[in-house]
Amino acid sequence: MQLSSDAVILRVWPVNEADLIVSFLTRDFGKLKGVAKSALKSRRRFGGALEMMTEVRATFADRPRQDLVRIDHFDLITSPLRTPVDYARMTALSFYVEVMEQALPDRNPEEVAFRLMTTVLNHSAAGQFWPSITYFSLWMTRLMGWLPDLHVCTVCSSSVLESGAWFHPSADGLLCRLHAMSASAPLSPESLHLAQRMLRSPIAEFAVQPWSAQRGADLRRFAIQSLERHLERRLRTAEALRRLATSVVPHSETSLATTLE
Ligand SMILES: [Zn+2]
Numbered sequence: 001m002q003l004s005s006d007a008v009i010l011r012v013w014p015v016n017e018a019d020l021i022v023s024f025l026t027r028d029f030g031k032l033k034g035v036a037k038s039a040l041k042s043r044r045r046f047g048g049a050l051e052m053m054t055e056v057r058a059t060f061a062d063r064p065r066q067d068l069v070r071i072d073h074f075d076l077i078t079s080p081l082r083t084p085v086d087y088a089r090m091t092a093l094s095f096y097v098e099v100m101e102q103a104l105p106d107r108n109p110e111e112v113a114f115r116l117m118t119t120v121l122n123h124s125a126a127g128q129f130w131p132s133i134t135y136f137s138l139w140m141t142r143l144m145g146w147l148p149d150l151h152v153c154t155v156c157s158s159s160v161l162e163s164g165a166w167f168h169p170s171a172d173g174l175l176c177r178l179h180a181m182s183a184s185a186p187l188s189p190e191s192l193h194l195a196q197r198m199l200r201s202p203i204a205e206f207a208v209q210p211w212s213a214q215r216g217a218d219l220r221r222f223a224i225q226s227l228e229r230h231l232e233r234r235l236r237t238a239e240a241l242r243r244l245a246t247s248v249v250p251h252s253e254t255s256l257a258t259t260l261e
Helices: 087-103 111-123 129-143 189-198 217-231 236-245 252-260
Strands: 002-015 019-026 030-036 055-061 069-078 165-167 185-187
Touching: 002 069, 002 087, 002 111, 019 055, 019 111, 087 111, 087 129, 087 217, 087 236, 111 129, 129 189, 129 217, 185 189, 185 217, 189 217, 217 236
Parallel strands: 030 069
Antiparallel strands: 002 019, 002 055, 019 030, 055 069, 165 185
């Protein structure tokens, strides 16, 4: 049976002579893998729609007793390549791909995750990727059910707004001063406030202002650490993001944002 759904391309790799395997996140059927026959020859069926994080209308067929769907064609909706992609932005896009690939099970419809992905993509086009990465990491942690209430200490339920908030690589959520373990890192009051705003506001509210790599860096570390702990692996692209944020050669948007703050 032929099916179709809006989708975001995650990863593409070659198989056989001219075929491709594509991993893609659909709105209606969850994350799927499929084979695109002769994709390297047919620009008509896949032209311009096979890049990472491209949004497409996907038409495909499920095959009995087969893990891979048969991809018939992708119709391009929008591509991240319509604006210039520098190293920093490529790293951000790769981070989204890695998190989606690792966190979401195949064939499990996750409409909210799909909407999160497309909104984040729409708001990271203008080089504002630090708020997008922070928002995405925090929301993915919540959507996966890995984010406890950020108002209270997860051990004693006392308010962290008063005592200050800490986080630790081996603990969920936030800890009060008393329950912070050694090697806990503080979450600044500004970042705690930012987290609470991000969990109730659309991304558009954050992606408009200039934003340095330092702003919310502790919150980003907290969210990425939570993802990594539950995925039981280090995210390769998170390390690249960390290097980017602390790079001694400032990235153009970063230096602009720093100047404006
Ligand atoms: Zn406590």
